[in-house]
Amino acid sequence: MRHRLLVPSAAAAAAFLLLAVPASAAEPKPGAPSIGDSYYPDAGNGGYHVSHYDLRLKYQPKTDQLDGTATLTATATQDLSRFDLDFLLDTKEVLVNGKKAAFAKSGVHKLEITPAAALAQGKSFTIVVRYSGVPSQVKVAGFSAWQHTPDGGVAAQEPESAAWWFPSNDHPLDKATYDISVSVPDDVQAISNGVLAAKSSKLGWTRYNWRSTKPQATYLTTLAVGRFDITTDTTANGLPVVNAYSKDLGDNYDSAKASVERSSEVIDWESTVFGPYPFTAVGGYVPNVPTHFALETQTRPFYSPAQFAKGANVSVVVHELAHQWFGDNVSVKDWRDIWLNEGFASYAQWLWSEKENEGTAQQLADYIYSLHPAEDPFWTVKPGDPGADKQFDEAVYDRGPIALQALRNQVGDKVFFEILKGWTSANRYGNASVQDFTRYAEKVSGKPLQELFDTWLFTTAKPSAAEAAKWGI
Ligand code: ARG
Ligand code: ZN
Secondary structure (H helix, E strand, C coil): HHHCCCCCCCCHHHHHHHHHHHHCCCCCEECCCCCCCCCCCCCCCEEEEEEEEEEEEEEEEECCEEEEEEEEEEEEECCCEEEEEECEEEEEECCCCEEECCEEEEEEEEEEEECCCCCCCCCEEEEEEEEEECCHCEECCCCCCCCCCCEEEEEECCCCCCHHCCCCCCCCCCEEEEEEEEECCCCEEECCCCCCEEEEEEEEEEEEEEEEEEEEEECCCCEEEHHHHHHHHEEECEEEEEEEEEECCCHHHHHHHHCCHHHHHHHHHHHHHHHHCCCEEEEEEEEHHHHCCCCCCCCCCEECCCEEEEEECHHHHHHHHCCCCCCCCCECHHHHHHHHHHHHHHHHHHHHHHCCCCCCCHHHHHHHHHHCCCHHHHHHCCCCCHHHHHHCCHHHHHHHHHHHHHHHHHHHHHHHHHHHHHHEEEEEEECCCCCHHHHHHHHHHCCCCCHHHHHCCCCCCCHHHHHHCCCCC
C-alpha cells in the first residue's frame, strides 16, 4: 500500500499500474474458519498450516487448573488479514511474530486472531497464546473431551480433544511436530506422545518434556497426568518403549499390564505385515478413567481400564497399534474416510486372530456376514461414508474389514499384502481418501475393483448370498 501514497508522474503512474495491480488483487483476507470437512464443518481453519507446536504447561490435579503458553510455527497459505485457531480455554494474550495481536472468541470454539500486520502468503510466522482454564468444566453440548480423574486429567478423544487443552488447527489435514512440556506436582507423572526428552524437578514440581518429531494430527496428541507406574524398554528392532499404568487400576491392573506389555511384540509383528513402523517410540497408557474406549494416540495409545475388565485383551492393543499405520501415518483427508482407519485396524485384529489360530480372517468375515440378517440395521450404514453420527458404528468396525477380506480374495495374498505395505509407504505422513485407496488397489492389482468396494462399503443393504459369493464371502 505504501507505494500508492506518491505517484509523481504519468509515466510512473503507468509503471505503478503494471507492477501494482496484480499485487493489489491479492488484498489480505481473513482465513476461512473451516478446513472444509464434510462431517465437521467447524473443524480446522483455512489460510495457514502449522508445522510445530511448542506447549509449556503447568497442571494442578486437585483443581484441574491448566495454565499454558503455546507457541505455534505456521506458514500462511494466502495473504492473511486474520485467522482462527480452535480453542476453548481462556486466552490471556496473543502475540504474532512477537507483536501483540487482537483476539476474540467466535463461534463455539474459535479464537479469532488479528495480527498487527497482515501475513504474506508463503511466509512463516509464529503465534504465542497464553492461556488458562479448568478443562473438565468447559462443556460443548454438555460434553468435555478432558477427563478429570481423582489423581489428574486426561485428554484423549476422537474426532477432537485438542481444543480443551491447547489452541490448534484441529483437523487431521494439518499435521505437525510437537514439544510438550508439562510441570506437575512431584507425586504424579505426565504422559504424552513420543520420547521423554527431559525430566527435571524443583520446588516440589516435576517437568516432563515429551517430543514428537514425526507429523502428528491434533486428535492423536494426548496428555495424561496421574499416579502412574512407568516402564521403559526397547523393542527387538531397537525402538524405545514407554508404558504407563495408573497405580489405581485395582483388579484391572494385572490384566492391563498383561495386555499393554505385549506392545513391542505386536509392533514387531505388525511391521512385518504393514511395513516399517513410522514413528520413533511406542507404548501405551492406562489412566484411571471410567470410560470404555481406546484411542490410537500417536506412539502411545490410550486404553480405558474397562478394556481389561474381563482379563487380558491383546486384541485391542493390536487394533490401536495397527492405527499407527492406518490413521496416524496415513490419516483421513475428511472424517468421512474413517473406514481407512477403523476398517484396517479391525482387519489387523482378524490377521492377529489368524496368526494365533483363533479363527482366520476368512472365517471371521463369513461369521459377520451370517451373524447379521438382512433386516438388521447393521447393513443400512455405509462403512465408506457412515455419516458423522455413525462414524464409530459397528458397521464401520465389523462390515468395514469384510471389504478387505473381499479384496484379499480377489487379488490373492501376495498382491493384497503388497497393497497394504505399498499404501502405508506411498502415503507416509500424509492424508488419503477412501477413493484414493480403491484407485491404488486397482493400480497395484491391475483389476477393476469399483464393484467390490461399492458392494461392501457403499451399499445400504445386505449383499445377497450370490453377490457375497462373488467376492468369496
Ligand atoms: N479410534 C478409536 C478406536 O480405535 C475410537 C474412539 C471412539 N471414541 C469414543 N469416544 N468412543 O476404537
Ligand atoms: Zn479404531
